[in-house]
Amino acid sequence: MKATMDTKLRDVLGGKTAAALGDYLELFTVGDLLHYYPFRYAERGDRADLNALEIGEHATILARVRSVTTRPMRNRRGTILDVLVSDEDGNTLSLTFFNQPWQARQLKSGRWGLFAGKVTEFRGKRQLNSPEFRMLADAESEDEAADLIEEFAGALIPVYRAAGKVPTWTIAKCVAITLDRLAEPPDPLPGRLRDEQSLMDLGAALRAIHRPESTGHLHAARKRLKWQEAFYLQTTLVQRKRAAADTPGTPRPGRDDGxxxxxxxxxxxxxxxxxxxxxxxxxxxxxxxxxxxxxxxxxxxxxxxxxxxxxxxxxxxxxxxxxxxxxxxxxxxxxxxxxxxxxxxxxxxxxxxxxxxxxxxxxxxxxxxxxxxxxxxxxxxxxxxxxxxxxxxxxxxxxxxxxxxxxxxxxxxxxxxxxxxxxxxxxxxxxxxxxxxxxxxxxxxxxxxxxxxxxxxxTELPQGRTPITTHVVPGGDERWIARAWQRAREEVAAGHQVYVVCPRIGDEDGADGGAEDRRPPLAVADVTPGLTNGPLSGLSVAPLHGRMSADDKDATMRAFAAGATDVLVATTVIEVGVNVPNATMMVILDADRFGVSQLHQLRGRVGRGSAPGLCLLVSESGPGSPAAERLAAVASTTDGFALAELDLEQRREGDVLGAAQSGARSHVRLLSLLRDADLIGEARAEAGALIAADPGLDRHPLLAEAVASLVSDERAEYLEKS
The missing domain is CATH 3.40.50.300 (P-loop containing nucleotide triphosphate hydrolases)
Known part of the structure; x- marks a missing residue:
């Protein structure tokens, strides 16, 4: 029996597999699975013999495991798994896996497998570092092994985001089974739109994005599915905008002498x-x-x-x-x-x-x-x-x-x-x-x-506002840090006030900074006494953070606003709306731990009076690192809209769209708000024209059903109520 987009996965894949997809990826129907697109495609090239491999190329090899050994790392904790493989002619190649000792359970001596990765060189010998692999014993027959070899060595291999006990191999196999059972799905996009935009039919696009025959084939599939995402969203929003315009409300015209x-x-x-x-x-x-x-x-x-x-x-x-x-x-x-x-x-x-x-x-x-x-x-x-x-x-x-x-x-x-x-x-x-x-x-x-x-x-600032000068300060250079605090004292001596911003309050559980070699982020609880007893001694320094009682926060803020406090050491509780015109300087510690827009918001707390504003971004990020480049961009402009575009470049689409469009069942997967601006604009215009001619989508029942599905999804409530 053919499956439709609404068919439950348990009816196609069986209860155990379907339960895993539901539990770990929130995929419950055929449509859910087929809209769970690969997040990248590995380009393998032809299978190569080991003597023909070139340094830097991405290769896929068919080889037999000869030996497997585990050894400790020399300079840090962890293990290295060394695997020696050979081809049919006896040529050998080393595979190296870092901190993956469990791989030895599959990599048994004598077993054949497919190994894919980038060829590197170490001490004069070629090797693959942490290659992807599948052992051919995973195939249940010679034909399946041949199919596996062909699939793994093809030009474009889809790679899916794995979760829990559902690896990418399992997802790929589930998709293959589902596509083989799929009846041709009805297409919600109007035929006129598909013709004008040269878009694939829905069924063809789904098959192409999971099983692309070429990069051109994949591009056409992505174009179609991006259009679908943009058009569904814009149709929904245009409908809501029209409905809001028709909703009765109470006029509030005001009066001339009030x-x-x-x-x-x-x-x-x-x-x-x-x-x-x-x-x-x-x-x-x-x-x-x-x-x-x-x-x-x-x-x-x-x-x-x-x-x-x-x-x-x-x-x-x-x-x-x-x-x-x-x-x-x-x-x-x-x-x-x-x-x-x-x-x-x-x-x-x-x-x-x-x-x-x-x-x-x-x-x-x-x-x-x-x-x-x-x-x-x-x-x-x-x-x-x-x-x-x-x-x-x-x-x-x-x-x-x-x-x-x-x-x-x-x-x-x-x-x-x-x-x-x-x-x-x-x-x-x-x-x-x-x-x-x-x-x-x-x-x-x-x-x-x-x-x-x-x-x-x-877009314009009120009269009297002064520009804010921003500089990046190398946090590892004590001379620069000393000058920053000296500069803060100069501002206070001139009758002004200073903010010092820290990433965290202090004493939080798990505040280890993430990586083993990175110190914990600086905290208000530590920085405040350090400044009071150190470079800002003699000044009035007070902490402000979200863990304080409301009365204490209000009293602290009032004292700062009244000029009774010279330096306020705070978390991002001051990020939005806080207005103290006499505050002219801000020092943001560990600035690389904040986002672009957040840094821009924070520095907007200074320069709100007649005196110039100064913001120092203190960071230990190395020159040329992404974090250092981000901070340099913030320092180079006070144009918040230009920085917003930069921020968008560096964030995932789900982060931008918010919780409404995050998660496995998101309706926005391929659409990029940065790269697809023109497409979104075209989809907006098309949706507007369609709703103007057919407000209830009575002449487009399949589209109405697709939009209703989007609206009924609890995540889509975000769009309605934002």
Missing amino acids: LLSAFDAALPFTLTAGQSSVGAELAADLAAPHPMHRLLQGDVGSGKTMVSLRAMLQVVDSGGQAVLLAPTEVLAAQHHRTMIEQLGELARGGELGAPEHATRVALVTGSLPAAAKRAALASLADGSAGIVIGTHALLYDGVDFADLGLVVIDEQHRFGVEQRDALRAKAERPPHVLVMTATPIPRTVAMTVYGDLETSRL
């Missing part, structure tokens, strides 16, 4: 052109009868908070409430203080002598004292607090709003799907939603991950 106009009149500075332009976009969205779904991205210090506050005031002027969800208590408390300072008298709603249009700004965090929390929650419920700032504590039952009109999510990538959705559910009608990020998002990521949102971008 809180917002009073606030604007009192501003001591002029908004940037970008802030004015984006503000007009938000104002129009809020006044519409459908909920706003907008992404506001802007580089560090571009003034997103000011833009969001003005939108919140418009909603308050319309009789509604606005809430800002922040990822940390430190940031929530700072937003609360900042907005009260910016609003001044306009934040004294309900107090004697307050202006007519004043409102209240409430703070809700998990660590609020009981009495303060009760008062804050009461102001939310009765509507007297027009603006609410909070953390995850806002999401719990018992937190109710009188009329929630706008949800602003700060650094939205810090929140999960359920958390964002729980806050929106507290409104009687779908509220307007603004998600903000200071992490610059490359165009293709915005088009794919945030494709159902309208996008606004702030």
Whole structure:
């Protein structure tokens, strides 16, 4: 009986094998397995006789094991497995396996096998280091052995990511069995699209990606399957965007003589052109009868908070409430203080002598004292607090709003799907939603991950901001380190303040740095006393990290903001939103342990006042290493969008797309947000045209089914609720 894409693997492969694929790789159906593509292809070339091997070539040899010996390494712990093999003419070759003693169980003297790897030379003799191999005794017949030889020595051999007790050989065999049983699958991509883009049919593409006859054959299969991934995603996002535009909401048009106009009149500075332009976009969205779904991205210090506050005031002027969800208590408390300072008298709603249009700004965090929390929650419920700032504590039952009109999510990538959705559910009608990020998002990521949102971008810095100078400091050179701390003292002597950032808090389990020869990452708990008793002695030095109580964190941050602390030694708890204009210098220790975007976010904490900012990236990475090149790139530019592209180059697609598209059953496997920008753009245009002509996909039932499958997958909820 032929198998379909929905056939359970147990019906094709048997219960034991299917259970292993399900347990270790989350593969349960024929479709799951056939969309588990090889992650690379080994190019073997023809089988070679041992005398003809050339140094540097990738070769596959058919040889018999002559001897197997195990010996300890000389200079470090571990073992070396030496295997001598020979061909039919008696020519010999050495195989070397490092720290793989278990291989000796298969490599028995007298057995024939296929061995593939790169030919190297050691002490004048050719050898293969840790080659891939299969012993021909694995074949159950002479015909199967011949097939195995032919398969292993072919031009393109698919290699699958193994897991647990499912090695790549087993996956390849399962795929072969499944393809032999597969009925020709129906193709969800419209025929017109396949013809215009010269795309393979689905069945042919699946066979070609697992059994490519040539590199051209493989390229055609990958093109087809990439198009499928891009088109399914874009169709889903275009549908959602259209549905959101048709969802009824509550218009929040504001008024001419209200809180917002009073606030604007009192501003001591002029908004940037970008802030004015984006503000007009938000104002129009809020006044519409459908909920706003907008992404506001802007580089560090571009003034997103000011833009969001003005939108919140418009909603308050319309009789509604606005809430800002922040990822940390430190940031929530700072937003609360900042907005009260910016609003001044306009934040004294309900107090004697307050202006007519004043409102209240409430703070809700998990660590609020009981009495303060009760008062804050009461102001939310009765509507007297027009603006609410909070953390995850806002999401719990018992937190109710009188009329929630706008949800602003700060650094939205810090929140999960359920958390964002729980806050929106507290409104009687779908509220307007603004998600903000200071992490610059490359165009293709915005088009794919945030494709159902309208996008606004702030690109210019507000007046008065100064450029940040960044230098890489060699951590292994004591002279450079001494100069860095001397430079910190100079900043403090000039009346400024300094951040010192460490990768970890200290005393964590397993903080061994990963490799045996690499020291543990520097920690706040160790660096703080080291500086206090060493190069920064006499200065006021304080630690700040996530393990401190909320009260202690708030007190520490307040003291630093007030200038009572000279140097703040912190983890990445200060990465987002912390605003102390008098802080002019940052020293990031073990900077190579941070990502590109994270480094850019961190250094954005300095240079926020009138004095120039300085950031020192301290690293022991060797010259020319990938880490050193990454740090040099960060030091070379303050263009966050350029750095975002660099970051994208260095990260796996699953990391970029988030948990929604990670895991074995991901719908995005081949598509590269960096390399396939043009393809994604074309797929977006095609999806838009298709949905415009057939909104419900009534004329494309197979595509509708494929998109519905994507939507029903719990991972795809990320796309809907981001």
